[in-house]
Amino acid sequence: DLPAHQHPHEQITYIIEGQLDMTIGGVLYNLSAGMGHVIPPNTPHSAIALTDCVVIDTFSPVREDYK
Secondary structure (H helix, E strand, O other), X not given: XXXXXXXXXXXXXXXXXXXEEEEEOOEEEEEEXXXXXXXOOOOOEEEEEXXXXXXXXXXXXXXXXXX
């Protein structure tokens, strides 16, 4: 599980496998394989994995702390 946080980067989360509940800006999204969501910069978000998940997260601009 990922506690609520925010950052100045736009984030795109794409679900490869599994089911993930994401709360983005106070709205709950039930995401499963083949689905994704764009998280605007500085928007609070959190996630709870309902099953084992494989997820691709991309950030713009690049997150220097992930290099």
